[in-house]
Amino acid sequence: MEALFYVVPLLMIGVAVFMLVKVVRRSQDMRSAWSSGLTAEARCLRTYTTTSGGGDTMVSTTLHHVYEFTTREGRSVRFEEGNGPSTVVEGDLVTVHYAAEWPERATAHAPARGRLAAESGCLAAFLGVFIAGCVIFMVVVHVIFSAVDTFLP
Secondary structure, three states, rough: OOOHHHHHHHHHHHHHHHHHHHHHHHHHHHHHHHOOOOOEEEEEEEEEEEEEEEEEEEEEEEEEEEEEEEEOOOEEEEEEEEEOOOOOOOOEEEEEEOOOOOHHHOOOOOOOOHHHHHHHHHHHHHOOOOOOOOHHHHHOOOOOOEHHHOOOO
């Protein structure tokens, strides 16, 4: 029974660390694409939405776009990006920013370094507090179980 109080928080920490890695990686990819100075004209091939939640929780909808562009080397690249503007529809041409090393990690979002830093920083801070809370919970549970074991025969 005691193991449950350690395993569940460890799983929650694992999920939070995974999310933190994804946030940091996407932030680095976007900064790299914006900093490279390479742009191309891309066509929006498809748009679709995904929803999550429902029932007793709030429903969240995310708009996704699928873009295709040609790099300066002549390579055709197709990528998908979430949270794009709702004004972009299939067939529209947009400017994408990409790094020469990873053109498939391109972005159609306009450079907004401050906003990206604020969003990533706030999410990283939240996840850090969440992880710290899980660790504190495990320490408190350990202390309680140690105290109970000391007083019980």
